[in-house]
Amino acid sequence: MPLTGGVVRPLLELAGLRKSYGGLDVLKGVDLAVAPGELVFVIGPSGSGKSTLLRCCNRLEEPDGGTVIVDGENILASGVDLNRVRQKIGMVFQAFNLYPHMTALGNVTLALRKVQGMARAPAEAKARDALAAVGLADKQAAYPIQLSGGQQQRVAIARALALEPKIVLFDEPTSALDPELVGSVLAVMRELKAGGMTMVVVSHELAFARDAADRVVFMDGGRIVEQGPPAAIFGSPREARTRDFVAKLAERS
Amino acid sequence: MEDGWARFVFAYLNPDVAAEWGPKIFEGAVITIELGLATIAAGLFFGMALAVLRASAPRWVGRVIVAFVDVFRAWPPLVVIIVLFYAFPYVDLPMGAFTATWLALSLVLAAFAEEIWWAGLQSVPKGQWEAARSTGLSHLQALVWVAVPQAVRMTIPPLVNRTIAIVKGTALGSVVALPEILGQATSASSLAGNPTPLTLAALAYLAIFLPVVILGRWIETRFAWKR
Amino acid sequence: METLNTILEVFFNAEIAVRVFPFLLRGLGMTLLLCALVIPLGLAGGLALAWAASLERRWLRVLCVVYVDFFRAFPPLVLLIFLFFGLPFAGIDLPSIAAVGIGFFLNASSYYGEIFRAGVESVPKGQWEAARSTGLTRFQTMTAVILPQATRNVLPDLIGNTLEVAKLTSIASVVALGELLHTARLAQSLVYNPTPIVMAAMLYLALFWPVVRLLSRLEHRNIARR
Numbered sequence: 113m114p115l116t117g118g119v120v121r122p123l124l125e126l127a128g129l130r131k132s133y134g135g136l137d138v139l140k141g142v143d144l145a146v147a148p149g150e151l152v153f154v155i156g157p158s159g160s161g162k163s164t165l166l167r168c169c170n171r172l173e174e175p176d177g178g179t180v181i182v183d184g185e186n187i188l189a190s191g192v193d194l195n196r197v198r199q200k201i202g203m204v205f206q207a208f209n210l211y212p213h214m215t216a217l218g219n220v221t222l223a224l225r226k227v228q229g230m231a232r233a234p235a236e237a238k239a240r241d242a243l244a245a246v247g248l249a250d251k252q253a254a255y256p257i258q259l260s261g262g263q264q265q266r267v268a269i270a271r272a273l274a275l276e277p278k279i280v281l282f283d284e285p286t287s288a289l290d291p292e293l294v295g296s297v298l299a300v301m302r303e304l305k306a307g308g309m310t311m312v313v314v315s316h317e318l319a320f321a322r323d324a325a326d327r328v329v330f331m332d333g334g335r336i337v338e339q340g341p342p343a344a345i346f347g348s349p350r351e352a353r354t355r356d357f358v359a360k361l362a363e364r365s
Numbered sequence: 366m367e368d369g370w371a372r373f374v375f376a377y378l379n380p381d382v383a384a385e386w387g388p389k390i391f392e393g394a395v396i397t398i399e400l401g402l403a404t405i406a407a408g409l410f411f412g413m414a415l416a417v418l419r420a421s422a423p424r425w426v427g428r429v430i431v432a433f434v435d436v437f438r439a440w441p442p443l444v445v446i447i448v449l450f451y452a453f454p455y456v457d458l459p460m461g462a463f464t465a466t467w468l469a470l471s472l473v474l475a476a477f478a479e480e481i482w483w484a485g486l487q488s489v490p491k492g493q494w495e496a497a498r499s500t501g502l503s504h505l506q507a508l509v510w511v512a513v514p515q516a517v518r519m520t521i522p523p524l525v526n527r528t529i530a531i532v533k534g535t536a537l538g539s540v541v542a543l544p545e546i547l548g549q550a551t552s553a554s555s556l557a558g559n560p561t562p563l564t565l566a567a568l569a570y571l572a573i574f575l576p577v578v579i580l581g582r583w584i585e586t587r588f589a590w591k592r
Numbered sequence: 593m594e595t596l597n598t599i600l601e602v603f604f605n606a607e608i609a610v611r612v613f614p615f616l617l618r619g620l621g622m623t624l625l626l627c628a629l630v631i632p633l634g635l636a637g638g639l640a641l642a643w644a645a646s647l648e649r650r651w652l653r654v655l656c657v658v659y660v661d662f663f664r665a666f667p668p669l670v671l672l673i674f675l676f677f678g679l680p681f682a683g684i685d686l687p688s689i690a691a692v693g694i695g696f697f698l699n700a701s702s703y704y705g706e707i708f709r710a711g712v713e714s715v716p717k718g719q720w721e722a723a724r725s726t727g728l729t730r731f732q733t734m735t736a737v738i739l740p741q742a743t744r745n746v747l748p749d750l751i752g753n754t755l756e757v758a759k760l761t762s763i764a765s766v767v768a769l770g771e772l773l774h775t776a777r778l779a780q781s782l783v784y785n786p787t788p789i790v791m792a793a794m795l796y797l798a799l800f801w802p803v804v805r806l807l808s809r810l811e812h813r814n815i816a817r818r
Contacts, residue, residue, distance in 0.1 A: 172721050198727040209722035213740045222736055223726035268722075275726060376681040435808070438755075439800035441762035444773055444793050451777075452786035455602045484811055529664065530756070536667035540766060547670055551677065560678040567670060574665035582661065 121184065123148045123279055123310045124169065129178035131164055138164045140334040141178065146279070146312060151305050153321040153342070154314045156331035157357060162314040165331070166281045169312070170201040183278050199227060202272030202280035206287050208264045210256040216243060216267045217252040220274045228275070242270040246300045262293030266300055279310040286317055298324075318361055322346060330354045382561040386553040390565045393549035398573065400467055400545060401532045407471040408531070409524075412478025419479070420486050420508060430479065437476035442534045445469035450541040462543035466535065474531045481524050485516030521588045525581040533574060546570060608787045612779040616788065619775030620795055626761040626771055629689075630696035634757055637697055638704020643734060645709045656705065663702035669763050671695045676767045688767040700757045707749045711742030748810040755803045759796075772796065 122145035131139040138161045146152050154162050167173040169180055171187060171194060180187050187197045211219050220239035224230045230238070243252050246266035256264050265285055272280055282301070286294040298320050305311060305324055315321070321328055321342055328345040330338045330353075338345065338354045346362075349355045415434075419427045437445070450465040460468070489512045497507035539548035550566030645656045663671075676691040686694070715738050723733040743750065765774035776792035 167721075170725055172725060195724075195727040195729055198725055201725070203722075203725040205718055205722060207716075207718050209716075209718035211719065211722070211737050211741075213744065222723075223728055226732045226736060227727040271722075271726065373682065377678075431808075435801060435804050436797060438804045438807075439759075439797050440793060441759035441773070441796060443762045443765070444789075444796055447773065447777065448786070448789055448793055451780065452603065452789050455786050456599060480808070480811075487812070533665075533667040536669045537763070539669070547667070547673065551673060554677070560674075560681045563674055563678045567666070567674060570667055570670055571662075571665055574667075575661065578661045578665045582657075 120147050122146055122181075123150075123183055124312070125179075125181040126165075126169070127179045127181075129165070129168055129180065130176045131161075131168055131173060132176055138334050139168065139175070142331075142334075142336055144329065144336065146310060148278075148310055149308045150326045151311045151313065151324055153325035153328045154312065154331060155316070155321070155328060155357070155361070156337075160331040161334040162331055163283055166203070166283050166312060166314055169281055170198050170203055172203075195227060199223070199275045200278045202275065202277035204265070204268050204272055204280065204282045204285050206284040208256070208261070208268045208288070210264050210268055210271075212256050215253050215255055216248060216259070216270075219256070219267055220271045223271070223275055239270070239274055242274040243267070245273065245303075246270045247296070260293055261289045262296040265289065265297045269297075269300055269304075273304075279312065280304070282311065282313040282315065284314055284316070286315060316361060316364075318346065330357065332357070377560055377564045379559055379561040382557050382559045383565060386549075386557060386562045387565060389549045389553050390546060390562060390569055393544055393546040393566070394569050394573065396463070396543070397535050397545040397569075400463065400470075400535045400538065400543075401573075403467050404470040404474060404532055404535070405528060407467070408474025409478050409528070411471065411475035413482055415475065415479040416482035416486060417508065417513075419483055420512075421504065434476040434479050437473050438480070440473070442469055442473050442531070443537045443540060445473065446537055446541060462538060462541045465541060466538035466543055470531055470534050470537075473534075474528065477527045477531065478524060481520050481527065482516065485520035486512055488519060489515045518588060522581075522585040525584050529574065529577055529581055533570075536570070603786055603790050605785055605787045608783050608785050609791060612783065612788045612791070615775055615779055616772065616791055616795065619770060619772040619792070620799075622769065622771040622775075623761055623799075626692065626764060626769070627758045629693060630700060630761065631754055631757055633693060633697045634700025634704050637701025638706075638708050639739075641701060641705030642708035642712050645705070646712055646734065647730075656709075660702040660706050663698050664706075666699070668695060668699045668760055669766065671699060672763060672767060688764070688769045691767055692761075692764045692769060696757065696760070699760075700753070703753050703756070704750075707746050707753060708739075708742065710749075711746035712738055714745045715741045748807060751803065751807055751810065755800060755807065758803075759800065762796075 124144070124146040126142055126144045129139050129142040129144075130137070138159075142161070142165060144152070144165075154165065156162050164173055168175045169182070171180075175188060178188075182197060183200055185192070185197065187194070210216075211222070214222065217236060217239050220242055221232075221235045224235040224238060225232065228235075240249065240252060243249055246269050248263060248266055248270065251259060251263060251267070254263075256267070259267065269280075269285075285301070286297050289297065294317070298317060301311070301313070301320070302324055313321075313325070323342075325342050327339060328342050329336055330345060330349070330351075332353050338349060338351045345354065346358055349358060415430050419430045446466055446469040449460055449469055450462065453460055486508075493511055493515065494507055497511040498504070502510065535545055536547045538545050539551060542548060544552075546566045546569050550562040553562035554560050641656050641660065644652050647653075672691060672695040675686060675695050676688060679686055679691075712734075719737055719741065720733060723737045724730075728736070761771055762773045764771050765777065768774065772792050772795060776788045779788035780786060
């Protein structure tokens, strides 16, 4: 997998991305290119700007500077139809953020019907397929409160996938889960990867990063400190900060 | 345009009419404030007494209190005022406009306050009661020193809002010819043939209630129940 | 026994009751009609206010607070009197039903607006983010995702305020709109006996008591959930 795109045009391209909150610089100029089909794994201490980086990619946070190009389109350009662009960028949240007043099926169909304007029957058929793909074909009528955390997160993944995004952003998708439920979510993510989905994952699941990631990016203090194949970042990091952080992570897990 | 504005001023902001009837509106404001304070004092006290009674007395007493609360939450205050003012004289219990309005609003406020205090008392976790009783406090002592102080905190925002809403009902007294602000203003504007007294009344109400509403908003954010 | 009979004779005179009952029923019908007019008006205004307050515009939010506080400080009866007796001096002659509609809209929307705003704020931010990340517009997110949850969170307050608005229709009697209280007072002055007023009070109780019970139950369930 090419690191910087090479001849393949990157699907996601960040250049000089900056973001600050009330004088505090959270992102201090981040450059990152993600090739189609690539799984980029982002690690870093809390407050390093990982989540903000993801949330700038679909403008849930408004970047203060730089460019975000998704599938050849500058999404920070004025006049861009944000709601159309966002369908191309799936997002999976730490807290799932399922709609509690809707069934699993309702959660998945909402955007299909409201944003893509699909009729009820085809939208539901598509949603059922998406739920089946995450192993929850039998849970379509369940409300979020009736599902385990792992199941809820898989519904959230199905919600993102049903829109047929070009890329999916995962913001600590397993951090809110009990340890025994993490596996089911990671399994779905592995399948996605095998199917050729482009993914950016912020997470602390080292084992998953080792065998599923194409590239690991280490962030600290609002910058990318180091990046490379998992073996290199976890085995022989060049930077002292990376080494410290990886050692701490390994100790914890 | 110029002309229209002049006519508007002549009608609604007429200085001569304002000077003539201002003192009357002021007299009305004094009555409004007296009535409001008397209602707050009686309503909140009676409501608290009922809540404490319901928390300590036998079940049937509680049922009677619930019935009282239900009835006065269901009745429009104006209906209560009119029943007291127009119906009781028939059995030789004539009631002045002030007394009728005060009694009606106090009963309504007491009903709402009881419900709010009671809900507050219920929300105090059982463990608080057990801890208090385990240290030898009596039921009443636990109620007064442990439960009530915790209940007060969470009941203040709804209580303040409800009190404002009910005390605004002092204007209903004008229907039974109580010479409070609105009563003075309506008779003044028909005597003067000019609505300026109504403008004065509107300003007087804002002067009295706007600070209270803003205070209520401040209290709401201060005492917001943090979960 | 003698006194009891006298009291019954005065406050619930059966003969008079039978005579005025059809009249009062017509008043009750008007009260219900008024409710059907002013409650949806107030709800719509409240929703619009909550929507305006949810937009991230400081001046708009300040404007909403000023509007809400202004009409919370203003006794509804004063508003109604101003609209009905005050506006004709400016050449605006409102029929009483229009004065009631406007007055109730201004008053009720401020209360409903405050309730909906609190409800919208009670929905976690993640719900907005999830919905927007799938391409829903602000408005779609509000109507399909946020409001259903917000409404459920503030349901007791919504019902409570609706009850207050319904009760408040009794002040329409002041501008001679023939609702229940007005017809009762008219009947009382004709028969010179308080029975019609007492009957009206009973009718109000029959109408609103079930709502009070429902509210009480909802409030207690909320406490139990804490």
